[in-house]
Amino acid sequence: MNAGHKIKIIKEDCLKWLNNCSEECVHLTFVDPPFRQGKNYKFFDDNQPEERYWNGVADVLSGVYEITDDGGALYFMQREKNIENVLRLIRDAGWVFQNLIIWKKKTSAVPSDIRYSKQYQIIAFATKGKRPRVFNKLRIDPPLPPEYKYERNNGLYLTDVWDDIRELTSGYFAGDEAIRNADGDRVHKQQSPVALLLRIILSSTLPGDVVLDPFAGTGTTAVVANQLGRNPISVEIDPEYARLIERRISNPRPADDVLKFYEYYRYTNNLKEIWHARKVPILAVQGRLF
Numbered sequence: 217m218n219a220g221h222k223i224k225i226i227k228e229d230c231l232k233w234l235n236n237c238s239e240e241c242v243h244l245t246f247v248d249p250p251f252r253q254g255k256n257y258k259f260f261d262d263n264q265p266e267e268r269y270w271n272g273v274a275d276v277l278s279g280v281y282e283i284t285d286d287g288g289a290l291y292f293m294q295r296e297k298n299i300e301n302v303l304r305l306i307r308d309a310g311w312v313f314q315n316l317i318i319w320k321k322k323t324s325a326v327p328s329d330i331r332y333s334k335q336y337q338i339i340a341f342a343t344k345g346k347r348p349r350v351f352n353k354l355r356i357d358p359p360l361p362p363e364y365k366y367e368r369n370n371g372l373y374l375t376d377v378w379d380d381i382r383e384l385t386s387g388y389f390a391g392d393e394a395i396r397n398a399d400g401d402r403v404h405k406q407q408s409p410v411a412l413l414l415r416i417i418l419s420s421t422l423p424g425d426v427v428l429d430p431f432a433g434t435g436t437t438a439v440v441a442n443q444l445g446r447n448p449i450s451v452e453i454d455p456e457y458a459r460l461i462e463r464r465i466s467n468p469r470p471a472d473d474v475l476k477f478y479e480y481y482r483y484t485n486n487l488k489e490i491w492h493a494r495k496v497p498i499l500a501v502q503g504r505l506f
């Protein structure tokens with residue numbers, strides 16, 4: 217592990233942990249719970265009645281609020297059809313809503329006979345209090361759209377529509393980054409991309425800050441936070457996934473290396489301050505974690 221900052225991986229129900237962690241002070245939390253869409257989780261009933269599900273999520277958002285520093289950030293990811301519940305829940309828990317981020321999927325959408333097909337996921341960004349304690353204005357450098365006549369000199373500011381991050385949740389598209397078992401199957405069907413967490417952590421934290429993920433899964437949040445010199449706390453109820461997070465952090469894989477994205481953000485004014493210079497040694501070969 218790296219000297220200078222702390223990594224906590226907690227094998228527990230996040231609600232239980234949140235009830236007993238009043239000593240923590242968190243600066244950013246990424247909440248990516250199971251979406252109640254009948255997936256197969258060993259320690260979570262993904263078919264539970266709607267009311268029970270939302271009450272549980274509400275308790276997590278309130279618990280996180282309690283341990284968040286003033287101005288600290290929440291990023292709550294959900295399916296677009298749950299927008300009403302998402303906005304209600306964050307408000308009821310005391311958070312101040314800042315943005316609804318549209319994460320536009322790169323894979324093709326499933327057609328519907330009665331409505332437009334769906335091609336995005338929502339991420340509600342909220343803060344404790346009206347003003348964020350940290351908000352770094354990131355600049356990105358995506359390829360020039362065909363209708364543009366002139367090259368850009370210095371990229372452009374990031375907006376609330378994120379269409380440049382590829383999801384890992386569909387087979388072929390998942391590429392190298394998806395963690396696979398010996399048969400080549402993805403070990404966690406909901407693994408978030410490193411690029412997504414990189415953007416969130418860079419936008420809303422500084423080196424040394426504490427970054428919480430109460431539904432940690434494969435630990436993408438911790439893997440990115442660790443490389444950027446933040447202090448990650450991962451809470452995961454499934455002990456097998458919790459062990460996977462430990463292995464993913466102690467055996468860094470090339471596919472998890474955030475440095476490959478540095479150029480993309482190079483026009484960000486304070487990039488050197490927020491992109492912690494310490495480099496985690498990455499294994500030369502793509503290691504098997506599972």
Ligand SMILES: C[S@@+](CC[C@H](N)C(=O)[O-])C[C@H]1O[C@@H](n2cnc3c(N)ncnc32)[C@H](O)[C@@H]1O
Binds near residue numbers: 259260409430432454
């Ligand atoms: C959608 S996945 C998160 C994926 C994660 N963002 C990643 O990059 O891998 C949700 C995770 O929450 C875990 N989980 C479900 N209920 C939980 C609870 N009460 N406390 C902690 N973890 C829980 C599940 O086991 C699952 O791994």
